[in-house]
Amino acid sequence: MALRIAPYTEADVAAVLAFNSRLTAGGADPAFRMEERSRALWIPPDGAGSLPYQEFYLAWDDDVVRGGYALKRQRFWLAGEERTVGFFRAPLSEGIIDKKYATIGGLLLRDALQREPLLFSLGMGNPERPLPRMLRGLRWTFEPVEFLFRAARPGRVLRGLRAVRTTAVRRLAMDVAAWTGMASVAFRVRQGALPAGEGGAFTERFSPAELNTLWNSARGAYSFSAVRDAAVVERLYPADDERFLRLEVREQGRLIGWAVMLDTAMRDDKYFGNLRVGTLIDMLAEPGREARVAAAATRWLTGRGVDLLISNCAHHGWADSLRGCGWRNGPTNFYLAFSPKLAKLLDPWDANRPGVHLMRGDGDGPIHL
Amino acid sequence: MSASQELLDSIRGLAADVLGVSASALTAASGPDNVEAWDSVAHLNLVMAAEEQFGVSLDPSEIEGVHSLGELAGVIAKHRQ
Known part of the structure; x- marks a missing residue:
């Protein structure tokens, strides 16, 4: 050759x-x-x-x-x-x-x-596929990223997921059943009501000056995060692309956070069948305001009429914020892998890992959604 | 000791580390066919470690063409000339 x-x-x-x-x-x-x-x-x-x-x-x-x-x-x-x-x-x-x-x-x-x-990979599906196996063999730092979900319409979600015949999805269906109280009495644990509080507002275009101010105030909270200033956000989620749903969250008029979401009517999807899935693909907040932004995004996506809310969230604080809004963990097939040179810059890994902020927007973005 | 023998010894040390075997068990003829731990991932690991240590960059075809430590030393020597 x-x-x-x-x-x-x-x-x-x-x-x-x-x-x-x-x-x-x-x-x-x-x-x-x-x-x-x-x-x-x-x-x-x-x-x-x-x-x-x-x-x-x-x-x-x-x-x-x-x-x-x-x-x-x-x-x-x-x-x-x-x-x-x-x-x-x-x-x-x-x-x-x-x-x-x-x-x-x-x-x-x-x-x-x-x-x-300085290279990373994100997603990758089954960890026994060739790519994740090779990355582990090459001594990349490799670990799962949390998959979180919230059933906005539990009955539809259960029916929808049960029609999909893969093991991972069946496990997710059981999780939904358990957390929504729709399975046996033994699993009757409710996912809780939607969090109360001020909602976010849909916007067709973020204000660049506000995005930059927010990024400058937020970045120090992370050990590893894609730059999320106005220019980057516009390149990732262009205002003229209607797939990207932009939510801004304010406190006394000041922008304290934003979220970008997708609303996808699935068609014979191998994971979600024909469900209408709302995906939280990116978020940023002033430090300490993550829970407010997570709650606003949860309320807003639910209000749009999606069946199921999903997100992949590497950052421990953001994942906690979503759980605080009734999101639960499901079986993940989403992994992050850092090259040795990249991981070295985040040494000690155990101390820096909680501050790694990676979501779907940092990986495939809207691809497959 | 000749320069080529010195290079081969360095590569044996590197390979011992990457493959998790004793350097004394490795010779110029050691390769995927006679070292159990030398699979495709170990091959890539070894080549990348050698590239980094000796400051060279091999062509994909050269990487494919290496079947022993002696051949790896030969390709690296060629790039260092």
Whole structure:
């Protein structure tokens, strides 16, 4: 093999189509296909090098594509200063159908590490899949991220989840049943009423000055958090993209926090069937105001009429705030993994881990939702 | 001791650490076929550790082409010239 890894350009699409066709013919899970466009739909490069952006790379064996991956580059608040950090996403290799190419996955990861040594991965599904196993083998810091849910319409959620026949979802359905008191009497524990208090207000566009003030006051509370200033928030969740639902939370007129959410009517989803799912993908608050923002987001999403509220939340304080609003933990398939060089900057890990603020917006964002 | 022997000894030490075996058990001929702990992840770990220690960057094809410590030492020596 004369292997090389290079950025994905528009001229490469035909080779990617052929790669995907081989995966299909080889019986690969349809979830694993390379993007058939070179430019990412979510946060593509803007030509001016503005961060964050996401781009794709392809592994070539002569003139044949054998794999690829996505790399998101973003500024992070990391142990008291801003650094550029990479997010390694969606690596795919022909090794899934032909063992001859089994080493390509590792070469993709190494390529990403050469481009961004401060690298992390987030999500990844089953921890026994090849990527999480490889990351653990390479001594990455690896641990689960909490999955939290709140059943806004418990009856619909139970019926919806029971129709989905996967073990993890069945476990989630049992959790919903237990926490909403809809299972046996032995499990009759209620998830509690919606928290009282002032609600948040939907906004089509955040005020940049207020977002920047809030970010400057909040960042010191985190050991590791994507920069969430006005420019970044606008690139991640553009005001002209109606999928992103923006909520601002005020106290005596002052912005004390915000949340970004998605409201998705699922269609035969392998986890959520046909439920209407509200996803809390990002949040920020003044230190000490997390519970108010979590409560406002919970009330607002529930009021929209979703069946189920979900979130992935690495930060211990934010997770506690959601639990305080009746959210409960479900079985997680969401993991974070930090490269050794990134983890070293967060040493001692045990002390810094609670301050790691990662949510879905820091990973795949709206992809798959 | 020749420069190439010195390089090989350094790589044996590195490999012993990465593979979790004694350096004295490793030779230039040691590779995935005769060292049980040398799987694809250990291979990548070893190459990345060597790249870092010797300040070189191997091509993907070179990484694929390494099948023993002697070959790894040869590729690294070529990059250091």
